[in-house]
Amino acid sequence: MLVLTRKKSEMIRIGDNVVIKVISCGNGKVKIGIEAPNDVRVVRAELSPEPEAPMIPTQTLRDRVLARRHVAAAK
Numbered sequence: 001m002l003v004l005t006r007k008k009s010e011m012i013r014i015g016d017n018v019v020i021k022v023i024s025c026g027n028g029k030v031k032i033g034i035e036a037p038n039d040v041r042v043v044r045a046e047l048s049p050e051p052e053a054p055m056i057p058t059q060t061l062r063d064r065v066l067a068r069r070h071v072a073a074a075k
Contacts, residue, residue: 004012012020018040023031034042 006012006022008022008025010022014020017037019035021033021035023033025031036042
């Protein structure tokens, strides 16, 4: 996991098409804005039906399936 520190109005770019901007901070909350193409699904993690297992480029299909089962069993 990459951890970054940003101040109000600073941005993070992911690839060529996704920009995350810090809108405001305070009272233990951070408000962010996300600019992404329509074909990129952006959803709060708690609304996602199943968390994605981390994808490691060298993982085999079997490894990814086992990782997803582990994540689902942890619920």
